[in-house]
């Protein structure tokens with residue numbers, strides 16, 4: 026039956042395991058040759074078919090009920106289940122799904138991509154366990170803040186425009202913090218090279234390249250399909266890809282205005298639409314698991330930018346989208362926030378020796394008296410109260426804050442060294 030789309034099943038299965046373990050999990054589809062024992066969760070999903078299409082809410086309910094019945098059989102109970110103020114939750118590493126006359130679908134689950142691939146290869150059906158700390162009501166909630174990088178450990182993240190600039194900084198930092206990162210970029214070659222460097226440094230599959238044009242709907246949809254096929258779902262989506270074509274209002278042609286708007290504004294809409302659909306699917310089986318969509322906006326989303334209207338306009342609009350999407354997606358425990366960085370002077374946009382903004386401004390004589398690139402840089406740095414440009418680590422602190430913060434959505438977090446402040 027062609028209407029059963031496996032890429033809609035994987036996030037539901039992933040949500041189920043994430044909901045039980047309260048940890049991010051990687052889910053891949055595979056097969057099982059050995060006899061299925063009671064360690065495997067077998068689910069008959071036929072009743073979730075409505076007019077030959079999978080009803081996601083009904084499917085989530087069937088999965089949760091099947092797990093509850095399996096859990097009853099497998100999990101320890103009473104005093105045995107509670108050890109040292111932690112409940113031991115058991116859940117299957119292999120789930121087999123039957124849907125009427127369709128071939129069975131087999132999913133393998135584990136905490137990271139390398140382990141789950143090995144598990145599927147070896148057909149290791151041994152049950153997974155997670156110790157869930159019990160809240161005894163005595164712990165001080167103020168001491169609950171996690172160390173920054175911990176908040177993304179083992180999570181699955183995607184960064185658009187991840188091949189260079191801020192996106193590269195974010196992808197690298199997330200990988201170092203223990204996340205699995207999809208580096209999504211128009212420049213697939215650059216994304217692949219970066220992923221290879223990250224994986225060599227991390228000695229694990231920490232990054233994967235995926236091609237996307239964020240301004241093209243079919244491309245965005247295909248990218249999220251690839252993510253689900255590879256890892257089962259997502260926890261954190263960072264919409265970072267952006268372009269800049271500075272021009273006077275009186276001179277700019279419509280084509281270049283539309284190009285900037287398509288990538289920076291429409292691109293964020295498309296990324297949020299398909300990320301939102303995927304995260305909502307996971308929510309169906311993991312209703313208490315919070316996920317994030319973060320737009321890398323700009324200080325130009327907070328304050329106009331002379332002869333740069335297409336860019337600033339799209340970034341202002343991005344904050345309107347952020348607030349609106351946040352209101353709609355809060356129902357599914359999806360937070361939507363934006364980060365508004367100041368200028369990344371050390372990144373390629375400014376510092377590229379041939380086409381960077383510093384060299385362009387030097388050639389154009391935009392900074393009176395400037396003779397070298399250093400002079401131009403000093404001029405721009407002096408505009409920042411903190412006297413330096415924004416860096417990757419500055420943006421990462423904002424990302425970790427947003428992911429950790431459970432009680433905020435629809436916000437713009439400025440990271441501008443004091444150059445632009447909220448009104």
Ligand SMILES: NC(=O)c1ccc[n+]([C@@H]2O[C@H](COP(=O)([O-])OP(=O)(O)OC[C@H]3O[C@@H](n4cnc5c(N)ncnc54)[C@H](O)[C@@H]3O)[C@@H](O)[C@H]2O)c1
Pocket residue numbers: 185186187188189190191192209210211212237238239240265266267268288321322323324365366367368369370372373374375
């Ligand atoms: N550089 C800055 O000073 C600065 C300051 C504030 C905000 N920002 C924002 O940070 C984000 C990243 O900027 P950057 O300076 O690192 O940019 P960059 O030009 O260095 O890198 C952008 C990346 O996005 C990719 N990309 C471009 N168009 C794409 C598309 N249609 N689909 C997929 N990928 C695409 C490029 O291939 C590139 O890898 C942007 O949203 C930008 O507006 C940058």
